[in-house]
Amino acid sequence: MKILSPRVLRALERFNAAHPWDHNAHYHRWILRQLPRRFDRVLDVGSGSGDLARLLAGRADSVEAVDSDPVMTGQAQKLTPSGLPVTLTVADATAGLPAGPYDVITCVATIHHLPFSQALTRFRRHLAPGGTLVIVGLFRAQTPVDHLLGVVAIPANVAMGWLKNKGRPSRRPVSMTALTRSADMTFADVVREVRDVLPGARLRRRLFWRYTLVWKQP
Template structure:
């Protein structure tokens, strides 16, 4: 639902294509503020081209990135300097996660591709005592608050793209190899599920069609 007419939406789509930016990477600095200054092992689920995994490697002894897309995982390996202890695995996280426990588990724009209950249960199982789970996810707009945030995000999205590109059009379109899947669960449904599996988890609606979840395992 939007209050903007189709003609305005089409113009915004053209503007956003000219000044693209990464909505998920926008939250990487926020993610780093949620984790300790130093920790042992980290797991990044839906690691994509490895941007977050490489940032975590500045804090962690070792980082393991998991993504179902072989092409983008190959790109992550090429972009990761050999001096960083980052391992990438091509795998479907719904089928399981790398063995062991992790002090930090991150999952950015990937949870809506997985069965929510099973995924959160698996994340809890692989999180070490005292560890931190951080999710930046997508949910289906349902309430008035959701739609209002979505409407506010439209001009904010255009302004942020223009600023991040320093007012210069992108020389080439941004392409994605990973499949795009719309979110099916609402924020309230995700919050109820998380409350059952991760008692005390903190969830917040965010701008740019995202929500965040932070849980510290006792």
């Protein structure tokens, strides 16, 4: 389904390159609202530059942050004050995770890089009873609703880029410099597999080409 002409898309790409902002960090405060005021152990999977891990450290006794990119992890370590209870580790989430259980597990814009159902199963096993899993993921647009949200996101994306950069060209955020790839799964694919692994999970399409998932361990 073709929504925009190549000319318009190129203009948007030029604008975004000059006025970048972090679509994933946009959801960090929303993530915090899904969590208790205080908790013990947290695991942040795909921690990137460590922005979310540092926010979580304000509520947690300890935060384990893992990312497969050693360059991004090194940058995160430089950005993280030594007094924060954050441990940043280079680790491949497909090979294993630090030993749980965890009261909170977060995963932002990472699970589409992993075998989806296996990753959900692993998160569930590492979550403590009563613990909370929060995922912000990417999906491939397929339905008219998906494409409509994409169209709505375009002017919102421009407005956010302009406001966050105060109308001036800006440097690309550190957390946006890591290599990424497009999502293969549609939202319907996500819903179907989540229902099999995490019954009762709350799923919702979001702006900026994202979806959210919240699930609590019984």
